[in-house]
Structures are given as structure tokens and as C-alpha cells.
Amino acid sequence: MKGIYNRIVKLLEVKSIVTLMLTTTLVAITLLQIKPPELFNNVTLMVIGFFFGKASNNAKNILVQGKISTKRKKLDNDVVE
Numbered sequence: 001m002k003g004i005y006n007r008i009v010k011l012l013e014v015k016s017i018v019t020l021m022l023t024t025t026l027v028a029i030t031l032l033q034i035k036p037p038e039l040f041n042n043v044t045l046m047v048i049g050f051f052f053g054k055a056s057n058n059a060k061n062i063l064v065q066g067k068i069s070t071k072r073k074k075l076d077n078d079v080v081e
Contacts, residue, residue: 016051018047019048019051022043022044022047022048026040026044
């Protein structure tokens with residue numbers, strides 16, 4: 001239950017709200033078959049790219065940190081023996 005609550009709280013961050021609003025507006029404009037202004041299109045794609053790029057980078061950092069801590073444990077065990 002805490003996991004769901006934490007995800008909802010993270011969605012309420014300003015950057016998430018802006019990303020959701022821009023994406024929703026772009027989808028609505030597309031469904032109404034209106035050509036979006038070039039600037040709006042570029043800004044939306046840039047914000048989405050940044051948002052997912054940052055999420056991907058965070059995931060990579062977590063994986064790398066996990067591998068480093070595993071290697072340190074192995075080194076510590078070798079020193080003790």
C-alpha cells in the first residue's frame with residue numbers, strides 16, 4: 001500500500017504535472033486533427049525526452065551501485081579470510 005502512495009506522491013511533483021499536461025494537450029490536439037505549432041511540438045518532445053532520459057539514467061545508477069557494493073563485499077570477504 002505504501003508503494004502505491006509513494007508513486008502517487010511522486011506524480012504530484014511539478015515536473016511530472018508539466019509533463020502530463022503537455023502530453024495530454026499534444027494527444028488532444030492530434031485527436032482533433034489540428035496541426036500543433038512547431039514550437040509546442042518541439043518543447044513537448046524535449047520535456048518527454050528529458051523526463052524519460054533522467055529516469056533511465058537513475059535506473060542505470062542504481063544498477064551500477066548494486067554491482068559496486070557486491071564487488072566491495074567480495075573484496076571485504078577476501079581480506080578477512
